[in-house]
Amino acid sequence: MIVCRTKDELRTHVKQFRRDRQTVGFVPTMGYLHEGHASLLREAKANNDIAVLSIFVNPMQFGPNEDLDRYPRDEERDLALANECGIDIVFLPAVDEMYPKRPLTSVTVSGVTSRLCGASRPGHFDGVGLVVSKLFHLVQPDRAYFGMKDAQQVAVIQQMVEDLDFDLEIVPCPTVREPDGLALSSRNVYLSADHRQQAVVLSQALRMANDWLKEPDITAGALLDKAVKHIEGAKDADIDYVELLQFPSLEPLDPTVKMGKLDSTVIMAMAVKFGSTRLIDNSLYQPSRGE
Amino acid sequence: MIVCRTKDELRTHVKQFRRDRQTVGFVPTMGYLHEGHASLLREAKANNDIAVLSIFVNPMQFGPNEDLDRYPRDEERDLALANECGIDIVFLPAVDEMYPKRPLTSVTVSGVTSRLCGASRPGHFDGVGLVVSKLFHLVQPDRAYFGMKDAQQVAVIQQMVEDLDFDLEIVPCPTVREPDGLALSSRNVYLSADHRQQAVVLSQALRMANDWLKEPDITAGALLDKAVKHIEGAKDADIDYVELLQFPSLEPLDPTVKMGKLDSTVIMAMAVKFGSTRLIDNSLYQPSRGE
Numbered sequence A, B: 001m002i003v004c005r006t007k008d009e010l011r012t013h014v015k016q017f018r019r020d021r022q023t024v025g026f027v028p029t030m031g032y033l034h035e036g037h038a039s040l041l042r043e044a045k046a047n048n049d050i051a052v053l054s055i056f057v058n059p060m061q062f063g064p065n066e067d068l069d070r071y072p073r074d075e076e077r078d079l080a081l082a083n084e085c086g087i088d089i090v091f092l093p094a095v096d097e098m099y100p101k102r103p104l105t106s107v108t109v110s111g112v113t114s115r116l117c118g119a120s121r122p123g124h125f126d127g128v129g130l131v132v133s134k135l136f137h138l139v140q141p142d143r144a145y146f147g148m149k150d151a152q153q154v155a156v157i158q159q160m161v162e163d164l165d166f167d168l169e170i171v172p173c174p175t176v177r178e179p180d181g182l183a184l185s186s187r188n189v190y191l192s193a194d195h196r197q198q199a200v201v202l203s204q205a206l207r208m209a210n211d212w213l214k215e216p217d218i219t220a221g222a223l224l225d226k227a228v229k230h231i232e233g234a235k236d237a238d239i240d241y242v243e244l245l246q247f248p249s250l251e252p253l254d255p256t257v258k259m260g261k262l263d264s265t266v267i268m269a270m271a272v273k274f275g276s277t278r279l280i281d282n283s284l285y286q287p288s289r290g291e
Helices: A007-019 A035-046 A075-084 A116-120 A124-139 A148-164 A186-190 A193-198 A200-212 A220-232 B007-019 B035-046 B075-084 B116-120 B124-139 B148-164 B186-190 B193-198 B200-212 B220-232
Strands: A002-004 A024-029 A050-055 A089-091 A105-109 A143-147 A169-173 A237-246 A266-274 A277-285 B002-004 B024-029 B050-055 B089-091 B105-109 B143-147 B169-173 B237-246 B266-274 B277-285
Touching: A002 A007, A007 A089, A007 A124, A024 A035, A024 A124, A035 A050, A035 A075, A035 A143, A035 A169, A050 A075, A050 A124, A075 A089, A089 A124, A105 A124, A105 A148, A105 B148, A116 A124, A116 A148, A116 A237, A116 A266, A124 A148, A124 B148, A143 A148, A148 A169, A148 A266, A148 A277, A148 B105, A148 B124, A186 A277, A193 A200, A200 A220, A200 A266, A200 A277, A220 A237, A220 A266, B002 B007, B007 B089, B007 B124, B024 B035, B024 B124, B035 B050, B035 B075, B035 B143, B035 B169, B050 B075, B050 B124, B075 B089, B089 B124, B105 B124, B105 B148, B116 B124, B116 B148, B116 B237, B116 B266, B124 B148, B143 B148, B148 B169, B148 B266, B148 B277, B186 B277, B193 B200, B200 B220, B200 B266, B200 B277, B220 B237, B220 B266
Parallel strands: A002 A089, A024 A050, A024 A143, A050 A089, A143 A169, B002 B089, B024 B050, B024 B143, B050 B089, B143 B169
Antiparallel strands: A105 B105, A237 A266, A266 A277, B237 B266, B266 B277
């Protein structure tokens, strides 16, 4: 496994792979890898000749009052996990390497960013668009793998790839969960034992929605109310948003619409704080198929 | 010479060139090619295995009251000239091929776009950033060639390439001029015979600035005044802007600064209308070297 800390080193290896006509699978991350990341790494390695992992805590996608400074890091453990998953190249740049000067260029996706984390974290997806564009140009992957836990991120990046004609395929991968349902996240380490227990309400609400959807006349509004009520059952849950939207356009649903009448995919997405730790989770539904 | 009208056709050929390890030189244009374009095409062919020309009148870079509808076109003549210059592939997409849906992604460069055409044509460089990003992803060139007549465009694209880590080199090429000095432009065909004669004041002012710069204590403000005065000598000249800026940052100069004291490159850039035809021109100077 090769570890590159500069763009030049990375480019040299990428050129070699291109010359050898090897396909490249790419997993961009902010490190502190967990089993969710590992599933992406294995997918990338299984379906490409070469698998590239980037680890970069991108300051441009954090707001001024967010958790950039305390974002967890563990380079040694990350490299060991990458190695186990058969990763060929790890790109591990310092902030100055990625941004030697303040960038004057912005890559902004409108529409799909107007709700959910796009609304509650202003500028977040501009930072994502910028760093992902840079990484795509550096790595030149055939396929890039993203976890569906950040469903809006997947929608934003797919929109960007389509609009800008990037020559690559975005591969969304299922969310990996703890046995009790909690979605894996690098931020879970912040949770107190009590909050960790309470946090299970997110995935419970998402799973229970499958049953609620079987009620013949349930509306979007009623479904959402049930989910909110369940989450509020956890005493420290501080809801940032719980929304039911069309997917992947992320356009709102009329709250009076009967779920059984919908023939398109919908997403229930939520961001909930426990203490100072903000967790997100989501699930997709095909209401008319009763799934 | 291969003519591609779809992205898929183009991508197939580009993949083949990449597989054969051939270097690709790229000249993006809006067609109605003149000798200025031809100089770029020859440069692209001379320095790369494969030369690609795109012809696309990009609606996204025209403002609502600009000349999109009457922008001149002559596909047959363009293809003949491309063939003469040894071009291997011409990419000639329809608007619906480039923009099958309204794009939600924007690529915006700040700073270098705040003056000159960036100020007088709002949104223009956003349209340029978008289409050039798309074309770079489609063509995947090693080198892309741009004429210095659009000096601000060169500065904007260089900034974008640097900020987004595009893996290619921008090659700026000198402006090609008529024998009397008028910079070649597809828009020159709009000029009446009278305006065509008057339009020579732009290049005259730029050339005369070389002499004015020899005056030992001339200030930036005085130099600019002389240029403006010369242009105003043409009775129908309607000045949009005449500016003296640092290059390539395009930051303003203090008008009281003595030109002989400057050790960096400066640009004099101008946009002047004759009737409904807007012409641009510019020249770079290294004042301390007395050039």
